[in-house]
Amino acid sequence: MMEGSVATKPAPAVPAAPAAPPPERLALPRELTFHPSDWAVLARSWFPVARSDEIGDRPVRMRLLDVDVVVYRTNGTARVARDLCMHRGTALSLGWVEGDCIVCPYHGFQYAPDGACVAVPAHPDMAIPPKLRITTFPVAERYGLIWTTLNGPEEPLLPEFDAWDDPDYQAIMAPTIDIAGSAGRQVEGFLDVAHFAWAHNKSFALRENQIVPSYRVERTARGIRAQYISSVSNYPVGKHDLAPPDFEWLRDFEVFPPFAARLIVHFPDGGRLHILNAASPIAARKTRLFVPLAKNFDKDLPVEEVHAFNLTIFNEDRVMVESQRPEDLPLDITMEAHIAADRTSIAYRKLLKESGLGALYFS
Ligand code: FES
Ligand SMILES: [Fe+2]
Structure with missing residues (x-):
């Protein structure tokens, strides 16, 4: 303690903040058919979106809770993302898979498994802004099904089977x-x-x-x-x-x-x-x-x-x-x-x- 300084009382304990809810990946869908508050509750749960045997090399469009999603595989791993290219809103399910990426059929943008855009073919030397990314969802493959959650936690919570x-x-x-x-x-x-x-x-x-x-x-x-x-x-x-x-x-x-x-x-x-x-x-x-x-x-x-x-x-x-x-x-x-x-x-x-x-x- 420095000479002349005064011992201060410890700061009062700050009550622990409640556990933060998981970040929301999606806002309410534009074609909402649920009551908004029911949708918010359901979006936190895990649901199957496809059978494993339905998803091969080609991306497939599915729908969950009024949201179009694209289901595909890269190197055998199932992926689920919003079926929406962030360049001009084209359905990625019309595209294809190249290596680890899904390719948009309209202008060829490529998106990595974490959603980041990694290729803009019209401008190969362009620095791609990190914000240019698609929305991806957590995936689990179990019981012959591909499961995902729109706004739920990364850790799968599935039925027991x-x-x-x-x-x-x-x-x-x-x-x-x-x-x-x-x-x-x-x-x-x-x-x-x-x-x-x-x-x-x-x-x-x-x-x-x-x-x-x-x-x-x-x-x-x-x-x-x-x-x-x-x-x-x-x-x-x-x-x-x-x-x-x-x-x-x-x-x-x-x-x-x-x-x-x-x-x-x-x-x-x-x-x-x-x-x-x-x-x-x-x-x-x-x-x-x-x-x-x-x-x-x-x-x-x-x-x-x-x-x-x-x-x-x-x-x-x-x-x-x-x-x-x-x-x-x-x-x-x-x-x-x-x-x-x-x-x-x-x-x-x-x-x-x-x-x-x-x-x-x-x-
Ligand atoms: S709309 Fe997808 S690359 Fe342009
Ligand atoms: Fe029945």
Whole structure:
């Protein structure tokens, strides 16, 4: 301490600043179909935008939450960026990949994986301003799907679907289904156990087996889990005798909000069928459904048969979802009537509301 100086009191502790939210990559899209506050909540989540097998050498245009994105690969690595060249607004999905870069077809600008423009062919000696860059999004490739987030954290937060990588299981990508309806309605339909006897009486359920036994729903760290035991077979109609007559079918559902749910169906003799229902919100009332499956039995069954069976079932659901009004899942519980069988649906609506969704019904 210098002579004559006075000891000063330590400065009062400054309260720690709350953790900063991740930087927003995108503002509201110009063709917004969501309530703005719902869009802001959903833009922080991860969603699938393509099947891995759809993305090869050519860039492909996809849409997520009203935003056009281009999905492509450089040296095998999946990339997702806004489908918009920053020179004159051309769609980069019309372009191609060269080395590590995506090339715009209009004037040949090249963009590196981090979004920076690295070539302006009209002026090879020009110093490219660092601000000349496209918007890129974080990417994860898992369960046969390419996932991204518009404004969410870099670290992927995906549903759990470990059976996909389990060597004891056969992994099958069921056909993608496009639905003219909201993702919330679709996911709720996937969790619904009272519709089997009605919507699926041509595929796996019987009209006369209508009664829904009581079942448990619980909260998990990430979402909700429902375990439903009933006599509703999961074999196709006409093949129900493959199971013993008194067999009790356990359907174990787990929700990973906002729009993914995993169902594990317990078959006879330890057979397990894992189904991931991953609904991707293209727009508020337009949903692309990705359905990776994994099963540890009947592995020699032709995959075409599995595809056809799933397509039938999900199309039966699609017709119901596309007819529902209001199109958006009402998160105000008082808006629709509920029965005891709807326990999971009610928990799901509450979960979504807690996440900040439902502005449509509460503003
Ligand atoms: S619009 Fe893309 S390079 Fe000109
Ligand atoms: Fe269904």
